[in-house]
Amino acid sequence: MSSQIFFGRNPKAKIHTISLLFIYGILNFTLLSCGQNQPQEKKEEQSEKSMTSDKPIILFFGNSLTAGYGIEEDEAYPSLAGQRLDSLGYDYQVINGGLSGETTAGGLSRLDWFLEEKPEIFVLELGGNDGLRGIEIEETKKNLKAIIATVRTKYPDTGIILAGMQIPPNMGQDYTKRFAEIYPEIAKEENVTLIPFLLERVAGNPDLNLRDGIHPTEEGHKIVLENIWPYLYAQIKDA
Known part of the structure; x- marks a missing residue:
């Protein structure tokens, strides 16, 4: 099962998830900015092949954490979610829309391509x-809200899950604190589901991260799946 598409069984659902880059000790900004960018053409080609099924779609839209930087794509948490859904008999098409190095502005600019079919x-x-x-925190907040608004305007019934993020204190305590605050604010203001911290129990643990201290290993992604699963499954069951 490819990390671009995964299968499961059961109709619609709504979920919103949040993902976080939080590292306590090791900080390498070049790597933490999520590694090398995959060629956009390759990512779009892979996703185009994915968007051919009549199954309901779950779209994971993010950066290298979602893309599965440094590991096989079928070991990344979106693929693991698809595999679990499949094992439970839920018939979904799971699309990995992760791109290494992606910012909120970059995500907003490429979003329309992924919304050609309804997630x-x-x-x-x-x-x-x-x-x-x-980057200015209010700009990040504005972009995240714009992404949510774009999805909701085109597909009002789509369930949205926002993954909460945190960053190390290198930018200063005030910046770090304010950054963490925008995710619950957005979830409340936009009425979407919040995953408090995508990397809970993974961030800062050298046994669960690659040598860069940033990106989860295969075992780390298994824990990330457990972090998102309650929110994802709740939306599926409510569908």
């Missing part, structure tokens, strides 16, 4: 790279 569930995992690059 039943849209999981938004972006913002970590903004924080690591010191």
Whole structure:
């Protein structure tokens, strides 16, 4: 099962998820900005092949954490979610819309391409790279809200899950604190589901991250799946 498409069984659902780049000790801004960018043409080609099924779609839209940087794509948490759905008899097409190095502005600019077909569930995992690059926090918040608004305007019934993010304190305590605050604010203001911290129990653990100290290993992605699963499954069951 490819990390671009995964299968399961059961109708619609709504979910919103949040993903976080939070590292306590090791910080390498070049790597933490989510590694090398995959060629956009390759990502779009893979996704185009994915968007051919009449099954309800779950779209994971994010950066290298979603893309599965440094590991096989079928070991990344979107693929693991698809595999679990499949094992439970839920018939979904899971699309991995992760792109290494992506910012909220970049995500907003490429979003329309992914919305050519309706996602039943849209999981938004972006913002970590903004924080690591010191981008104005209110700009990050504005972009995340614009992404949500774009999805909702085109597909009002799509369930949206926002993944919460955190960053190390290198930009200063005030910036770090304010950055973490925007995710619950957005979830409340836009009435979407919030995953408090995508990397809960993974961030800062050298046994669960690659040598860069940033990106989860295969075992780390298994824990990330457990972090998102209650929110994803709740939306599927409510569908």
